Amino acid sequence: MQLVLLACLPGALALLWQYGWGTLLQLLLTLAAALACEALVRQLRRQPVNNQQALFGIGAFAEGSALVSATLLALALPPYAPWWLPLTVSAFAILFGKSLFGGFGQNPFNPAMLGYAFALVAFPVQMSQWPAPGSGHGLLAALQQVFNLDSGLVDGWSQATALDSLKHNDRLTIDELFAGHPAFGRLGGRGTEWVNLAFLLGGLLLLQQRVIRWQAPAGMLGALFVVSLLCWNGSGSDSNGSPLLHLFSGATMLGAFFIVTEPVSGATSERGRLLFGVGVGVLVYVIRTWGGYPDGLAFAVLLMNLAVPTLERLATRSAGATQ
Incomplete structure (x- = not known):
């Protein structure tokens, strides 16, 4: 977990560089909600925590899964979402997704x-309010935006993302989008390509340290690349x-190295992990x-989480047939 x-x-640093202090505020809010919910559940179930086995030796962190889930959730949320949104969705993730x-x-x-x-599904308007890369606010302006102290700020910086603009x-042709639309950079979305x-750098560290296996990331990125290449119909407006x-x-890249590699809800066998990643890559496209x-x-x-038992059976049969 560490x-x-x-x-x-x-x-996280790339997000802070591109979007300012909002990312840090989202992180603090999701962490607070996740740790509070997990502590409440442990108290109701009367489950003590061994501080020696807790993440960083801090009992409130327990084994660290809530801390990691809250961190990944915060990094995926719009940086200047209103304060109640990270609290609500983080609590939902821990209570309904784990506890x-x-x-x-x-x-x-x-x-x-x-x-x-x-x-x-529940808050589509708030989830669509992404800031333009490089328009990050200072700490005071970020606090005003996140805690709804100045609702007029959103009109000055929000814009459609590259994927939303493409959809x-x-x-406009693809060349015109990249040349004139502020959401596009050199390879992908402006700002998000650096993120x-x-x-990707962090994911390579996890692979090098053998914290994760290569099958799920390779399956997802490979499938996404192949399917998008096969369906790529040039640079026209369609x-x-x-x-x-x-x-x-x-x-x-967040999904490939930090989401599909989650060990509990994903496949466990080598072929199962590969199939899981391929399925996620195809569905994403x-x-x-x-x-x-x-x-x-x-x-x-989430759809591939439902398919994990079937993937494991297919992987087992395939391994048996190979032997």
């Missing part, structure tokens, strides 16, 4: 993605976007291109 949090640091099923090691769904999907584009590179655009926009949401990572992961 290494996962350390690997999140490059992506309801028996706590640590029992959750069939990824808690962070369950909370994020809940936010998309609703019907007249994705930072999460284009679905290039493979590089899909790899370096949205939450692609399908939802981005033809679905109702610009990204779709959360729904892709």
Whole structure:
């Protein structure tokens, strides 16, 4: 858990660089809600915590799963979402994504993605208010925005993301979008391409330290690349976007190295992890291109969580047939 949090640091710093103090405020709010909910559940169940086995030796952190889930959720939320949104969705993620099923090691769904999907469905307006990269506020302005002290700030910095602009584009070519639309950078979304590179760096650290296995990230990124390449219909106004655009926009690298590698809700066998990653990659592209949401990572992961038992049976049969 400590290494996962350390690997999140490059992506978190990139988000702070691009969007300002809002990301830190979201992180503090999600952590507060997650730790409070987990402490309440432990008290109701009368489950003591061994401080020697707790993350960083702090009993309130327990084994660290709530801390990691809250961190990943905060990094995925819009940086200047109102204060009640991170509190609500973080509590939902811990209570309904983890505690309801028996706590640590029992959750069939990824808690962070369950909370994020809940936010998309329940609060679509707040979840669509992403700031333009490089327009991050100072701490005072961030506090005013997050705690609704000045609701007029949102009109000055919010804009559609690259994936959202691509989904609703019907007249500009891809070249025109990259040349003139402020949401696009060199490879993908402006700002988000650097964030994705930072999460890629953190993911490579996890692979190097053998905290995660390569199958799920490789399956997701490989499937997303192949499907987007096969469905890439050029640079016209009806284009679905290039493979590089899909790899370096949205939450692609965060999903590949920090979400699909979650050990409890994902597959455990080598072939199962590979199939799980491939399924997430295909579903992410399908939802981005033809679905109702610009990204779709959360729904892709949750759908594949449901398919884990079937994936494990397929992996076992395939291994048996090979032998």
